[in-house]
Amino acid sequence: MRKLLAASLGLVLAAPVGAMADAAPDIKAMRQEIDAMRADYEARLRALEQRLKAAEAAASTPPPVLSVAAAPTSATPPATSAAPAPAAPAPTVTAASGGGANAFNPAISLILSGRYTQTSQDPATYAITGFQLPVDAEVGPGTRGFSLAESELGIAASIDPWWRGAAHIAVHPDNSVSVEEAYVQTTALGNGFSLKAGRYFSGIGYLNPQHAHTWDFVDNPLAYQAMLGTQYGDDGVQLTWIAPIDHYLEFGAELGRGRNFPGGDNSRNGAGMQALTAHTGGDIGASHNWRAGLSVLSADASDQSLAATNSAGSAVTNAFSGRTQVWVADAVWKWAPNGNATRTSFKLQGEYLRSTRDGSLVYDVGNTDSTGAYRAVQSGWYLQGIYQFMPRWRVGLRTERLDAGTPDYGLNASSFADSGYRPSKNTLMVDFSSSEFSRLRLQLAKDRSREGVTDNQLLLQYQMSLGAHGAHGY
Amino acid sequence: MMNRKIFPALFAVALALPALPAQAALRVLACEPEWGALVQELGGSLVEVSVATNALQDPHQIQAKPSLIARARNADLVVCTGAELEIGWLPVLLQQSGNAKVQPGQPGHFAAADVVRKLDVPGQLDRSQGDVHAAGNPHIQIDPRNIAQVAAALGTRLQQLDPAHTAEYARQQADFAQRWQQAIARWTAQAAPLKGVPVVSQHKAFVYLYDWLGLKEVAVLEPKPGVEPSASHLQGVLSALKGAPARMVLYAAYQDPRPSEWLSKNAGIEAVKVPFTVGGTEAAKDLFGLFDDTLARLLAAGAKR
Numbered sequence: 001m002r003k004l005l006a007a008s009l010g011l012v013l014a015a016p017v018g019a020m021a022d023a024a025p026d027i028k029a030m031r032q033e034i035d036a037m038r039a040d041y042e043a044r045l046r047a048l049e050q051r052l053k054a055a056e057a058a059a060s061t062p063p064p065v066l067s068v069a070a071a072p073t074s075a076t077p078p079a080t081s082a083a084p085a086p087a088a089p090a091p092t093v094t095a096a097s098g099g100g101a102n103a104f105n106p107a108i109s110l111i112l113s114g115r116y117t118q119t120s121q122d123p124a125t126y127a128i129t130g131f132q133l134p135v136d137a138e139v140g141p142g143t144r145g146f147s148l149a150e151s152e153l154g155i156a157a158s159i160d161p162w163w164r165g166a167a168h169i170a171v172h173p174d175n176s177v178s179v180e181e182a183y184v185q186t187t188a189l190g191n192g193f194s195l196k197a198g199r200y201f202s203g204i205g206y207l208n209p210q211h212a213h214t215w216d217f218v219d220n221p222l223a224y225q226a227m228l229g230t231q232y233g234d235d236g237v238q239l240t241w242i243a244p245i246d247h248y249l250e251f252g253a254e255l256g257r258g259r260n261f262p263g264g265d266n267s268r269n270g271a272g273m274q275a276l277t278a279h280t281g282g283d284i285g286a287s288h289n290w291r292a293g294l295s296v297l298s299a300d301a302s303d304q305s306l307a308a309t310n311s312a313g314s315a316v317t318n319a320f321s322g323r324t325q326v327w328v329a330d331a332v333w334k335w336a337p338n339g340n341a342t343r344t345s346f347k348l349q350g351e352y353l354r355s356t357r358d359g360s361l362v363y364d365v366g367n368t369d370s371t372g373a374y375r376a377v378q379s380g381w382y383l384q385g386i387y388q389f390m391p392r393w394r395v396g397l398r399t400e401r402l403d404a405g406t407p408d409y410g411l412n413a414s415s416f417a418d419s420g421y422r423p424s425k426n427t428l429m430v431d432f433s434s435s436e437f438s439r440l441r442l443q444l445a446k447d448r449s450r451e452g453v454t455d456n457q458l459l460l461q462y463q464m465s466l467g468a469h470g471a472h473g474y
Numbered sequence: 475m476m477n478r479k480i481f482p483a484l485f486a487v488a489l490a491l492p493a494l495p496a497q498a499a500l501r502v503l504a505c506e507p508e509w510g511a512l513v514q515e516l517g518g519s520l521v522e523v524s525v526a527t528n529a530l531q532d533p534h535q536i537q538a539k540p541s542l543i544a545r546a547r548n549a550d551l552v553v554c555t556g557a558e559l560e561i562g563w564l565p566v567l568l569q570q571s572g573n574a575k576v577q578p579g580q581p582g583h584f585a586a587a588d589v590v591r592k593l594d595v596p597g598q599l600d601r602s603q604g605d606v607h608a609a610g611n612p613h614i615q616i617d618p619r620n621i622a623q624v625a626a627a628l629g630t631r632l633q634q635l636d637p638a639h640t641a642e643y644a645r646q647q648a649d650f651a652q653r654w655q656q657a658i659a660r661w662t663a664q665a666a667p668l669k670g671v672p673v674v675s676q677h678k679a680f681v682y683l684y685d686w687l688g689l690k691e692v693a694v695l696e697p698k699p700g701v702e703p704s705a706s707h708l709q710g711v712l713s714a715l716k717g718a719p720a721r722m723v724l725y726a727a728y729q730d731p732r733p734s735e736w737l738s739k740n741a742g743i744e745a746v747k748v749p750f751t752v753g754g755t756e757a758a759k760d761l762f763g764l765f766d767d768t769l770a771r772l773l774a775a776g777a778k779r
């Protein structure tokens with residue numbers, strides 16, 4: 001009987017080839033087949049009944065995800081029916097109690113975040129000595145006391161077989177709303193290519209493309225705050241390509257408007273920002289993996305308002321026109337025993353940023369108004385380690401330094417005094433995640449961004465995610 | 475400006491490279507070891523299989539690491555469990571791969587859970603219930619009858635993707651199906667003494683195994699799916715077992731054995747490490763070994779009393 005079954009199975013499977021030999025008209029085999037089909041249909045009926053019950057029970061719950069599984073399962077029923085569990089008819093729409101037009105609703109996620117901040121120095125006087133930053137730059141620990149932190153609404157879905165789209169809307173503590181990202185991305189270019197258009201975080205470095213809720217510390221490193229306006233996002237296009245080899249090698253090119261620092265939003269034809277990225281990485285055994293990369297971003301600015309302190313120690317506003325080039329070298333290494341990070345894991349990450357600003361600077365706009373050449377080469381780095389010492393608990397340490405360099409102010413040289421001060425910061429954090437959707441964090445920092453002043457910071461933060469929770473990148 | 479020069483150069487290189495010669499073998503990336511083993515059974519020398527995870531990793535918690543992106547980029551077929559098991563990493567992996575062939579809905583994307591009947595489909599979807607899967611329990615591979623169904627659908631898919639070798643795939647599939655049905659008959663007979671045996675699970679990972687063998691799950695060590703067992707919950711399970719004793723506690727090879735070992739010690743029942751997938755234990759070398767060893771371990775523990 002086993003042989004018979006196997007024979008009929010073989011025939012059924014061979015059928016698509018066209019090598020269809022006449023099956024021996026064995027009554028026994030036919031009866032068997034009929035029995036099998038009957039069992040199959042009965043089981044399917046049972047499954048349908050179960051689904052009906054589930055749908056009834058779920059009548060009051062929101063419509064769940066639609067599993068669009070276009071599996072052309074022309075699986076031969078008799079071949080599988082020897083097993084009592086029935087083969088579900090290929091594409092199963094999971095209990096769409098909402099159905100209709102809502103069935104195509106995109107995945108919606110909401111990140112809720114809030115914090116308590118305590119600082120020994122007034123955040124209003126925050127500055128990074130030696131770095132001229134835009135007047136409205138979001139640097140430092142932000143407001144003191146209780147505040148809503150950046151809460152973020154994310155919406156994503158496939159658009160058609162060729163495109164997908166995503167938007168991330170950030171709600172800020174001051175009741176303002178901003179579009180963090182809103183882009184469309186190809187899904188069907190193939191050959192390792194992917195094209196993105198719209199507003200997005202540039203792919204430079206390691207931390208830059210990551211959303212705030214995936215950071216391991218409450219804030220971004222000083223080097224990012226001083227040279228990339230905390231996180232560089234722009235309007236433009238990005239093309240990435242992954243080499244067709246077994247080793248990971250990815251290149252990216254971006255053209256953008258240059259709407260954010262170090263660029264200056266200027267309306268003109270062409271691109272105000274160009275970026276090139278290259279990343280590689282791999283595994284070392286089952287327990288270790290790594291990624292490293294090199295990126296460069298160039299952005300143009302004209303009449304960019306910068307807050308600065310002059311040689312007399314008073315605050316002035318300058319205007320920079322010219323080009324900025326930022327090089328970023330990044331590396332991350334992750335460890336988990338056997339690659340299973342459920343209990344313990346470790347992550348070591350570091351980046352080095354070097355910024356060259358070249359152009360002209362108008363000193364003390366509105367008063368002195370003297371124009372001189374300007375060239376500044378500045379750099380900074382951070383190194384951080386995150387150790388998960390038991391499930392749900394992690395501890396992290398970050399150390400960072402900045403070098404403001406010795407800017408060449410041209411004709412304005414006498415208006416500025418360089419102290420050669422090197423801003424630095426050390427940060428310690430502990431966080432607890434009751435599940436992968438929630439995190440509570442305590443962060444302590446000694447921030448020496450301001451010359452001669454130590455700011456002791458204590459931050460408490462919660463970050464929770466509800467709704468669809470998109471997968472995170474590496 | 476130097477990057478003005480690099481830019482066109484990069485483009486030229488990028489455009490020239492796709493015209494590489496077609497690979498002889500069908501390149502398959504399997505998300506979990508059981509599907510890698512199944513593709514190998516069905517494809518033989520016609521396929522080149524790489525597996526994204528090993529048996530000691532929790533398939534819920536994998537990262538879209540560089541080596542996986544490179545492999546997804548070059549794959550002709552991605553074979554995964556689906557049913558949201560890989561939701562934390564597969565979507566981003568596929569997005570970043572730049573590979574149109576393996577996107578969901580394409581013939582190069584195969585989700586095994588789509589072709590089997592799923593158990594534990596939640597009537598209510600709310601994360602207060604823990605890490606529930608809307609599509610049902612995704613751990614389908616521990617019922618060999620599911621493997622048979624997936625094999626049938628997967629064999630068809632291989633033929634569709636590589637029509638030049640249709641006959642060979644059909645032959646290998648028929649051969650596997652025959653050996654598998656014989657094995658199921660053998661396992662089912664072997665496992666007869668396990669019918670109705672009360673057991674405790676560490677994670678709700680074994681429903682398909684229980685459905686097949688008729689084991690009775692009387693308690694779960696995780697208070698909610700994906701939530702680590704707490705001391706108080708373990709105590710609760712322990713005292714509940716006094717009234718309705720279980721014969722053994724099951725945990726998967728990739729899981730931390732400590733909660734099960736604790737219960738084993740305190741309740742005086744056997745803790746059974748289930749290989750869960752190919753490679754989970756020394757003996758689970760292939761799909762046949764997976765079930766041979768699973769049954770051997772269950773029977774050994776069940777016979778102790």
